[in-house]
Amino acid sequence: MPELPWRLERRPEPSKVMRVAAPLIAAAAMLVTGFVIFAVLGKEPVNALTVFFVEPLTSVYGWGELLLKATPLALCALGLAIGFRANVWNIGAEGQLTLGAICGGGVALFFGVKLGALALPVILVAGIAGGAAWAAIPAYLRTRFNTSEILVSLMLVYIAQLLLAYLLHGAWRDPEGFNFPQSKAFDDNTILPTLLDGQRATWAFPLMLLLAALSWGFSSRLFAGYRMLVSGQAPAAAAYAGFNERRNVWLALLLSGGAAGLAGVCEVVGPIGRLQADISPGYGFAAIIVAFVGRLHPLGIVLAALLMSLLYLGGESVQLGLQLPAAVTGLFQGLLLFYLLAADLFVNFRFRWQHVAVA
Amino acid sequence: MNEVLPAPRLTLRGITKRYPTILANDAIDLTVAVGEIHAVMGENGAGKSTLMKIIYGVTRPDAGSIEWEGRLVSISSPAEARHLGIGMVFQHFALFETLSVAENISLALDERITPAALAPRIRDVAQRYGLPIDPARLVHSMSVGERQRVEIVRCLLQSPKLLIMDEPTSVLTPQAVQQLFATLRRLAGEGMSILYISHKLDEIRTLCDNATVLRAGRVSGTARPREESNASLARLMVGSDLEEQTLIPREAGEIRLELKDFSMAARDPFGTSLQHIDLAVRAGEIVGIAGVSGNGQAELLTALSGEALGAHGGSISLCGQAVDALGAAERRRIGLGFVPEERLGRGAVPAMSLTDNALLTGARAGMVGHGLVKRSVARLAARATISDFQVKCASELSAAERLSGGNLQKFIVGREIRLAPKVMLAAQPTWGVDVGAAQLIHHALIALRDSGSAVLVISEELDELFSLCDRIAVLTAGRLSPPQPRAQLTVEAVGLLMTGTRESAHA
Amino acid sequence: MNAEFLIAIITGTVVAATPLIYAALGELVAERSGVLNLGVEGMMLVGALAAFAVSVSTGSLVLGYLAAVCAGMLMALIFAVLTVSLQTNQVATGLALTLFGLGLSAFMGRKFLGLPIAGIHALPLPGLRDIPIAGPLLFRFDPAVYGSILLYFIIDRVLTRTRIGLILRAVGESPSIAHALGQPVIQTRYLAVLFGGATSGIAGAYLSTAMTPMWVEGLSAGRGWIALALVVFATWKPLRVLLGAYLFGGVTILQLHAQGFGLSVPSEILSMLPYVATIVVLVVICRDSKTIRLNQPASLGKSFHPDV
Numbered sequence A: 001m002p003e004l005p006w007r008l009e010r011r012p013e014p015s016k017v018m019r020v021a022a023p024l025i026a027a028a029a030m031l032v033t034g035f036v037i038f039a040v041l042g043k044e045p046v047n048a049l050t051v052f053f054v055e056p057l058t059s060v061y062g063w064g065e066l067l068l069k070a071t072p073l074a075l076c077a078l079g080l081a082i083g084f085r086a087n088v089w090n091i092g093a094e095g096q097l098t099l100g101a102i103c104g105g106g107v108a109l110f111f112g113v114k115l116g117a118l119a120l121p122v123i124l125v126a127g128i129a130g131g132a133a134w135a136a137i138p139a140y141l142r143t144r145f146n147t148s149e150i151l152v153s154l155m156l157v158y159i160a161q162l163l164l165a166y167l168l169h170g171a172w173r174d175p176e177g178f179n180f181p182q183s184k185a186f187d188d189n190t191i192l193p194t195l196l197d198g199q200r201a202t203w204a205f206p207l208m209l210l211l212a213a214l215s216w217g218f219s220s221r222l223f224a225g226y227r228m229l230v231s232g233q234a235p236a237a238a239a240y241a242g243f244n245e246r247r248n249v250w251l252a253l254l255l256s257g258g259a260a261g262l263a264g265v266c267e268v269v270g271p272i273g274r275l276q277a278d279i280s281p282g283y284g285f286a287a288i289i290v291a292f293v294g295r296l297h298p299l300g301i302v303l304a305a306l307l308m309s310l311l312y313l314g315g316e317s318v319q320l321g322l323q324l325p326a327a328v329t330g331l332f333q334g335l336l337l338f339y340l341l342a343a344d345l346f347v348n349f350r351f352r353w354q355h356v357a358v359a
Numbered sequence B: 001m002n003e004v005l006p007a008p009r010l011t012l013r014g015i016t017k018r019y020p021t022i023l024a025n026d027a028i029d030l031t032v033a034v035g036e037i038h039a040v041m042g043e044n045g046a047g048k049s050t051l052m053k054i055i056y057g058v059t060r061p062d063a064g065s066i067e068w069e070g071r072l073v074s075i076s077s078p079a080e081a082r083h084l085g086i087g088m089v090f091q092h093f094a095l096f097e098t099l100s101v102a103e104n105i106s107l108a109l110d111e112r113i114t115p116a117a118l119a120p121r122i123r124d125v126a127q128r129y130g131l132p133i134d135p136a137r138l139v140h141s142m143s144v145g146e147r148q149r150v151e152i153v154r155c156l157l158q159s160p161k162l163l164i165m166d167e168p169t170s171v172l173t174p175q176a177v178q179q180l181f182a183t184l185r186r187l188a189g190e191g192m193s194i195l196y197i198s199h200k201l202d203e204i205r206t207l208c209d210n211a212t213v214l215r216a217g218r219v220s221g222t223a224r225p226r227e228e229s230n231a232s233l234a235r236l237m238v239g240s241d242l243e244e245q246t247l248i249p250r251e252a253g254e255i256r257l258e259l260k261d262f263s264m265a266a267r268d269p270f271g272t273s274l275q276h277i278d279l280a281v282r283a284g285e286i287v288g289i290a291g292v293s294g295n296g297q298a299e300l301l302t303a304l305s306g307e308a309l310g311a312h313g314g315s316i317s318l319c320g321q322a323v324d325a326l327g328a329a330e331r332r333r334i335g336l337g338f339v340p341e342e343r344l345g346r347g348a349v350p351a352m353s354l355t356d357n358a359l360l361t362g363a364r365a366g367m368v369g370h371g372l373v374k375r376s377v378a379r380l381a382a383r384a385t386i387s388d389f390q391v392k393c394a395s396e397l398s399a400a401e402r403l404s405g406g407n408l409q410k411f412i413v414g415r416e417i418r419l420a421p422k423v424m425l426a427a428q429p430t431w432g433v434d435v436g437a438a439q440l441i442h443h444a445l446i447a448l449r450d451s452g453s454a455v456l457v458i459s460e461e462l463d464e465l466f467s468l469c470d471r472i473a474v475l476t477a478g479r480l481s482p483p484q485p486r487a488q489l490t491v492e493a494v495g496l497l498m499t500g501t502r503e504s505a506h507a
Numbered sequence C: 001m002n003a004e005f006l007i008a009i010i011t012g013t014v015v016a017a018t019p020l021i022y023a024a025l026g027e028l029v030a031e032r033s034g035v036l037n038l039g040v041e042g043m044m045l046v047g048a049l050a051a052f053a054v055s056v057s058t059g060s061l062v063l064g065y066l067a068a069v070c071a072g073m074l075m076a077l078i079f080a081v082l083t084v085s086l087q088t089n090q091v092a093t094g095l096a097l098t099l100f101g102l103g104l105s106a107f108m109g110r111k112f113l114g115l116p117i118a119g120i121h122a123l124p125l126p127g128l129r130d131i132p133i134a135g136p137l138l139f140r141f142d143p144a145v146y147g148s149i150l151l152y153f154i155i156d157r158v159l160t161r162t163r164i165g166l167i168l169r170a171v172g173e174s175p176s177i178a179h180a181l182g183q184p185v186i187q188t189r190y191l192a193v194l195f196g197g198a199t200s201g202i203a204g205a206y207l208s209t210a211m212t213p214m215w216v217e218g219l220s221a222g223r224g225w226i227a228l229a230l231v232v233f234a235t236w237k238p239l240r241v242l243l244g245a246y247l248f249g250g251v252t253i254l255q256l257h258a259q260g261f262g263l264s265v266p267s268e269i270l271s272m273l274p275y276v277a278t279i280v281v282l283v284v285i286c287r288d289s290k291t292i293r294l295n296q297p298a299s300l301g302k303s304f305h306p307d308v
Helices: A018-042 A047-055 A060-085 A092-145 A151-167 A204-219 A223-233 A235-241 A243-270 A282-293 A298-322 A330-348 B048-055 B076-083 B103-107 B115-128 B144-156 B174-187 B201-207 B229-240 B297-305 B326-333 B354-361 B373-390 B403-416 B436-449 B462-468 B490-499 C003-032 C040-058 C061-085 C090-108 C135-136 C142-161 C163-173 C177-178 C185-211 C223-235 C238-256 C267-269 C271-284 C289-297
Strands: A006-010 A182-185 A275-277 A351-352 B010-019 B022-032 B037-041 B064-068 B071-073 B086-089 B162-166 B193-198 B210-217 B217-224 B255-264 B274-282 B286-290 B313-318 B336-339 B423-427 B453-458 B471-476
Touching: A006 B286, A018 A047, A018 A282, A018 A298, A047 A060, A047 A298, A047 B086, A047 B297, A060 A092, A060 A282, A060 A298, A092 A151, A092 A182, A092 A243, A092 A275, A092 A282, A092 C271, A151 A275, A151 B103, A151 C135, A151 C223, A151 C267, A151 C271, A182 B403, A204 A223, A204 A243, A204 B297, A223 A235, A223 A243, A223 B354, A223 B462, A235 A243, A235 A330, A235 B326, A235 B354, A243 A275, A243 A282, A243 C090, A243 C142, A282 A298, A282 A330, A282 C090, A330 C090, B010 B048, B010 B336, B022 B048, B022 B064, B022 B286, B022 B326, B037 B048, B037 B174, B037 B201, B037 B229, B037 B326, B048 B193, B076 B086, B076 C185, B076 C238, B086 B144, B103 B115, B103 B193, B103 B326, B103 C163, B103 C271, B115 B144, B144 B174, B162 B174, B162 B217, B162 B373, B174 B193, B193 B201, B201 B229, B201 C040, B201 C090, B217 B229, B255 B297, B274 B297, B274 B313, B274 B453, B286 B436, B286 B462, B297 B313, B297 B336, B297 B423, B297 B453, B326 B336, B336 B403, B354 B373, B354 B403, B403 B436, B423 B436, B436 B462, B453 B462, B462 B490, B462 C135, B471 B490, C003 C142, C003 C163, C003 C185, C003 C223, C003 C238, C040 C090, C040 C185, C040 C223, C061 C090, C061 C185, C177 C185, C185 C223, C223 C238, C223 C271, C238 C267, C267 C271, C271 C289
Parallel strands: B037 B193, B037 B210, B086 B162, B162 B193, B286 B453, B286 B471, B336 B423, B423 B453
Antiparallel strands: A006 A351, A182 A275, B010 B022, B010 B064, B064 B071, B210 B217, B255 B274, B255 B313
C-alpha cells in the first residue's frame, strides 16, 4: 500500500477545545453544504439559507414552534444519551414515543372527563409508563437472552406504528371522523396548556428543562450514574467493581423509554390534541443525532435540540417559500451527524505529516 | 593474504524514535554478527519493543541508519524485512484463533501459497527442528507452547538469516525453555543470527553470546553475559543493585479464604475448567500460585473475585462466610481486595481521572453515601494513594490512561491496599512494571501480610513468588497442587509440577 | 388451496427473499471483515431510487441496476471513509447513513413519486422451464433471483477457498494481527464495505423494479434492518443467510395471503409478523453465547488504528 504523506496520530490527551468546537464545526460545514445544495438546485443560496434558517424565527409563533419541536427531541435525546454513555444503544425511541402516545392518549380518550383536574398528571404518567414498558422488551431480551437491543428496539418501532394504525382503524377511530385514521379530539382538561397565547409551545418545554437538569444531576452526582458511565466505557472494569450490568441495562432502557414516552404523550395532548397515525416526523431517530451533536451532555442536548428543531422548521419554510421538498430536512440532519462524527475525530486524533525514514 | 571478515549481519547506528509522550529510542547502536545470539535486555518500557519494530519494518525511525550485511538499507515494511531475511517471533503471537495452522502461516508468508500446498513444507521444517505441529489444527485448540512452535516454524519457512525472538519464554515451562534453547543453538550453529529480547537474567547468561542493555531508551551498556553475574547485568538494566527480599516468618492466623473441592466449567469455549481445587489462605500469610498462563488462572481469579458466578461444585468462603452466590461488590464489602491482571480497562477506567477511578472500588470506604457520590472523599483517597505509593502523575485529575504502566499499577495496588482488605488477591502484580515500582509493590504486599491480611498472589514469575510467598502451589490445566512451604521448594521442583500441562505429551 | 395458490406462495416467497439475500450477503461480507454497517436501510433506499429513476428515464433496466450499484457503493464509500479511515464510531455512523439515505432518497425522489414503470420481467430458463412441476416452480424467475443464488455460491467459495477470503476472515478476527503481518487491512475493509453497498443497492433496485414496481419514500419499510438481523441469525455463514431469507420471505407472504388460509386477522397485526419473527429469531440465536463467540467476527464493530 502506498505510503500516505499524512497519518492519524492519537493525541496525548483529548483536546478540550475540539470537544466544544466539533459541533460548531459540524454545523458550519452543514451550512456550507446547504449553500452548495441550494445553488445546485437553482435557488439563490443566500436567500435560500435565510428562508431556511432565519425566517422561521421572525415571529412569536415561530419561536413557539422552535420550542415546541425542540421539546420531544430533547426529551428523547436526554434519555438516549444516558443509554449511549452506558453502551446501551436504544435505537427504538420512535417506537417508545409511539407507545407513550398510545397509553397517554388512551387514558385521555377514555378517562379524560372522569379524571377532571387529575387528568393531565395521570396522562403524563401513563405516557411515561407506556414508553418505559416498550423499552422493557429489549431490556429483558438483552439481559436474559443476550440479544442486541439495537435490532430489537428497531423492530419494535415498526410494530408500535402498526399497533397505532390498528387502533386508529378500529376500536379507537372517531365515529364522526369521516373514516380518517384518527381518534376523537381530546377534552380540554386533558390538553397541555400553552406557554403564551399566539403560539403553540406548551408547558412541556419547561418540563423538559427540568428533566435536563435532573439528568445532569443523575450523571454527575448519583452513584447509579457513575456505574452506568463505567459500564459504558469499560465493561470489564464494571464487572471487576461488581457493578450489576443487568441493572444498568434495565435502567438505561427504562429511562430512555420513559423519556421517549413522555415526549410522545406531550405531543398528542399538546399541539396535536388527538391520536392520529402520524404523530412524529421521526423525532425518535432525530433525537439520536441530537444526542451526539449535544455531546451526550444535557446542556449540549438542549442546544442541539433547538438546532435540530430549526432544521425541521427550515424544511417547512423552504417548502412553502421556495417549493422545495420538506425532505431536505432529513438531508441536513444526516449531513449534520456525518460532519459531527468526522469533526469528533479530532478530539482524540490529529493529522501528522509523515517523516520519511533516513535510509 | 588476510581473510576478509564477513560483515556483521545487522548494524544499527544512532536509531532514534519519538512518540508524542515519550522518546522511545535515543541514538541506539547495535551490532549482530553472523551466527551470534545477541541479547537485547532492559526492563519493560526501556525501548526494546520499539527497536524491534523498527528492525522488522513495522515502524520507521526518526533518525539513524540500518546496515544489513554491510549495505545501507531502509526497512519500510515487514515484507521488506522478511525479504532481507529478517524473521520475528512476537511476544504476543500473531495468530488467528479461528483459522488453521496452515492458513495462519499462509497469511504470514510473502509468497502466495495455498494452505494445502503449504502443509507438507510445514511438517518438514517442524520435524527438522524438533517442533512438532499439525498443519490442519485450528489454533484455538492449541496450547501456548504449541502456538509458539507455529510462530517459529512460520519464521523458519522463510529461511531467515536473522531471527528476532521477543520475550519467548514468558509463556513456557522451565523444561520447554530448555528445548527452545536447544533449537536456537542449533540454528545459530547453522549461521543464523538471533536477537533475543528478554529481561530474564539467568536465561541470557545461559544462552547469549553478547548483550546490549537498554535503559530509558538509551544503550546503557554492552556485555558478554557469560562473563557477568546476575547482579552486574541487573545493575546495567536498572542502575542499582537488586534488593534481596527477606520475609520474616510469621504465625499464620485464622483461615480467611477457603476453596473446598471447588470445580467450575469454563464459560469461554477457549477457556480452562477448574477442577477440585482445595486452597486455604490464612491471615498473615502470602500464598502464591505458579503456572504459565492458560492453565486456569483467569478462571480462578474471576471465581474468587465474584465476577464469575454460576454453577459450580464445592464451596468458596471468605472470612468464614460462604460467598458462593455473592457477587463482586458484596465480596468487597466482606473485605476482599483485588488487583487484576489487566490495568487499563479492568483495574481502572482509561478515560476517567484517578479520583473517579478511586471510586471504582471505594464505595464502602465512605466515597458513596445515600446513593450520592462524595467526590471530595474520593479525591482525598486518590491523593493519599498517589503520595503513599509514589505514583508519578500530574495530579489526581489525570486520566488513568496517561500514566505509565508501572505508575498505574502502583495506583491500583495502592488503592486496594488502602481499603485495608482482609483478603487480597493479586494477579501478575508486577507485570510490565519497572524494577523500582515492582519493589515498592512487593514491599506493600509484604506489609499488608504483616498487618494481618491474607494475600494470594498469582504470577508467572517464579522469582517473584519465591521472594514474596510463604507457601506456593502450582495451577496446571485447572488443577491446583497442594501448597507447600517455600523453604521446601526449588525452582526446578516447581517447574516439574508445572509440566502437568497439555504440552508435556510433546515436550 | 390448489397448485396455483401454492405456486403463488412459493414464487412470492422467493421474490420477497431476494432483496434480503442481496443485502444480507453483502452485509455478511462487510461484517466478516469486522465492519458493522447499520446503514443498509439507507443504502437500499438510495439504490431503489437510483434504479427507478434511471430505468424510468432511460427505459433500460440494466442501466437502472447499474445505477443502483453505483449509488449503493457511493453511500458505502462515505461510510467507509468515516469508519475505516477516520475511525468514527461504527454504530453512530451507520445510523447516520440510514438517516441520510432516508432523507436523500426522499429529497431526490420527489419527482418520481407515482410514476409507472415497466418492471423486471421473468426470465424463464429455456428447457428447464418446461419440466413438469419443478419448471414453473423453480425456473421461471427473473434474472435477479438467479443472480442471488449465484451470488451465494460465489461468496461461499470465495470466503472458504480463496486467498482474498482468507484475508477477509483474518482481518475480521484481528485487524491488528493482520496489519502486523502486512496484510492490507484498510483496503480489505474498504472493499468489503463497498461490496456491501453494491449488493444493498441491488436489493433496493429489486424492490423498486420488481417487488412493488414503484417509488415511494421509505420503500424498504425496514427490510434493511431485517437483513442485518439475518446476518446474526445466520451466524455469519452464507448458507444460513439464504435459508433465513427464504424463511422471512415465507413469513412475509403468509401475512399477505392470510385470507387464503382462512385466517381473519386484522391486516396491521399481520404486517407485524416479519418484525416479530425477526425478534424471535434473534433471541433464539443470541441466547447461546458460545455459538456467538465462536462465529462472530471478533473485531466486529471495533475501530482499527494502524499506527497507535
